[in-house]
Amino acid sequence: MPLRVVPLGGLGEIGMNSMLFDDGESALLIDAGLMFPDDTMLGIDYVIPDFGVLREVANRLKGLLLTHGHEDHIGAVSFLLKEFDVPVHGTPLTLGLLRHRLEEQGLDGAARLVPIGRTERFRLGGFDIEAFPACHSIPDGVGFILRCGEGVFVHTGDFKIDPRPPDGVPTAIARLSRLASEEKVTALFSDSTNVEREGYSLPEAFVGEALSEIFGEAKGRVLVAMFSSNIHRIQGVLSAAARHGRRVALCGRSMVRNVATALELGCMKLPRPDILLPLEEAETLPGRSVVVLTTGSQGEPRSALTLMALGEHKHIRVREGDTAVLSSKFIPGNERAIASVINHLFLAGAEVLHEKISEVHVSGHASREELKIMIDRVRPKYFIPVHGDPRFLFRHRNLAREMGVPHPEVALNGDVLEFSGGEMARAGKLAVGRFFVDGRGVGDVESFVLKDRYQLSQVGMVMVVLALSSTTGEILYGPEILTRGVLTENGSEASVEEARGIVLKTWEESGVEARKDPTEIQTDIRKALRRYFNKRLERKPVILPVVLEL
Ligand SMILES: [Zn+2]
Numbered sequence: 001m002p003l004r005v006v007p008l009g010g011l012g013e014i015g016m017n018s019m020l021f022d023d024g025e026s027a028l029l030i031d032a033g034l035m036f037p038d039d040t041m042l043g044i045d046y047v048i049p050d051f052g053v054l055r056e057v058a059n060r061l062k063g064l065l066l067t068h069g070h071e072d073h074i075g076a077v078s079f080l081l082k083e084f085d086v087p088v089h090g091t092p093l094t095l096g097l098l099r100h101r102l103e104e105q106g107l108d109g110a111a112r113l114v115p116i117g118r119t120e121r122f123r124l125g126g127f128d129i130e131a132f133p134a135c136h137s138i139p140d141g142v143g144f145i146l147r148c149g150e151g152v153f154v155h156t157g158d159f160k161i162d163p164r165p166p167d168g169v170p171t172a173i174a175r176l177s178r179l180a181s182e183e184k185v186t187a188l189f190s191d192s193t194n195v196e197r198e199g200y201s202l203p204e205a206f207v208g209e210a211l212s213e214i215f216g217e218a219k220g221r222v223l224v225a226m227f228s229s230n231i232h233r234i235q236g237v238l239s240a241a242a243r244h245g246r247r248v249a250l251c252g253r254s255m256v257r258n259v260a261t262a263l264e265l266g267c268m269k270l271p272r273p274d275i276l277l278p279l280e281e282a283e284t285l286p287g288r289s290v291v292v293l294t295t296g297s298q299g300e301p302r303s304a305l306t307l308m309a310l311g312e313h314k315h316i317r318v319r320e321g322d323t324a325v326l327s328s329k330f331i332p333g334n335e336r337a338i339a340s341v342i343n344h345l346f347l348a349g350a351e352v353l354h355e356k357i358s359e360v361h362v363s364g365h366a367s368r369e370e371l372k373i374m375i376d377r378v379r380p381k382y383f384i385p386v387h388g389d390p391r392f393l394f395r396h397r398n399l400a401r402e403m404g405v406p407h408p409e410v411a412l413n414g415d416v417l418e419f420s421g422g423e424m425a426r427a428g429k430l431a432v433g434r435f436f437v438d439g440r441g442v443g444d445v446e447s448f449v450l451k452d453r454y455q456l457s458q459v460g461m462v463m464v465v466l467a468l469s470s471t472t473g474e475i476l477y478g479p480e481i482l483t484r485g486v487l488t489e490n491g492s493e494a495s496v497e498e499a500r501g502i503v504l505k506t507w508e509e510s511g512v513e514a515r516k517d518p519t520e521i522q523t524d525i526r527k528a529l530r531r532y533f534n535k536r537l538e539r540k541p542v543i544l545p546v547v548l549e550l
């Protein structure tokens, strides 16, 4: 049987990474991540891959391998486990972060979590699996070498090549070079995120040094906002604070929890036993001795940082003399929210530093020169870019082509790649979809719901309530017209009156039979009002007629 490789997510977008390897006797999944919604997905919490295609391989699915603990790699595990009972293999920190998510879903008891070392070699079904360290913005990351009857496959996971890795463990380039000289690598699947960045990514240690400088120079408190999963950087903050006689207050549930997990697993060390400070004291101690470490670097409207800037946070209020540092990327789509929190921070009297004006953030993903090193050392026959929007995948493929890789190929979600006798063939496309997760609902938000939400947000809603007698069709109540977000300017009263007139006219013009059929009259009212609002206001609000039979 050939080996079939099918990306279920992440090839064509940033997020929801998941890839299936299936040799007909055993199957493996690498990662099961989520994607955060873009601004067209109103009210959606996140998006996950549709794992439905796994039903066909369920009886031979031997395990899920996790590369690292970021949400775009582990965020959909709980949804996967609800349907498929597979063991989950990951390094201790990755599993530690996953456990938090599973606890929230009440799944922690049932899940089979199998810790692995960063260089561990083990078997699952017909696959010989070898982990290798991958340096990234979160500790304990790995890539995988998979060996099976159809060849040797390397999946990098998310990586950069940091010459000064914070935990002292570099990306295993030497191991991969040796692999390439001892065994031929059939295919390399490599992280495409930063293929558009020339040169090399900056080492994480730079950020620690930049923060240390800021802590030394700032006269008052320093508030540092970042993602709570960036354990290396949190360590950098703790060490820099200790150097300048500051103590650190942690703010945000995920921040407190992730620090506790990292300390427990030895992925983080306190530079001084008393370095952590209760949040309440951050408001009363002299500013020069305090750092507040918080989430909310993306300007999320109810996040701690935003509340602090607005003076609405329970413990911390931003004041004159504070310095705020946004130590993370401006994620596309969040720029407006970030600009807004920066403005509020200034209004509250703070100085603000961010990646555009200061070296307070570096990426966890390899730039072009590092990607070239990876391709050069692994020397694969086939090259398949992963992790990114289509344009990143195509550019990364072109890069591999320039480097003389014999078969660089772009694959997208659902594409079936069949490896047999060292050759790859394309074997069609599986219908892989995505599910929108909204509160407790999974997949029950369809695209038409999103369209409605978009329309509601843009042009508002008009609701018509009308009660008719089921025997005569006469009007017993209404028509009452309610609007939301439609009629704001002067004359809205008049518009409502006119709309009411149109509803009455529609009713009058409909025959006796139609008056007794609420669906028919609802359709007529919707059409008439749509015409009216389009003509009168040049708008297309969502029109919701409710016709009751009494
Ligand atoms: Zn990552």
Ligand SMILES: [Zn+2]
Binding pocket: 017, 070, 072, 073, 158, 387
């Ligand atoms: Zn990622």
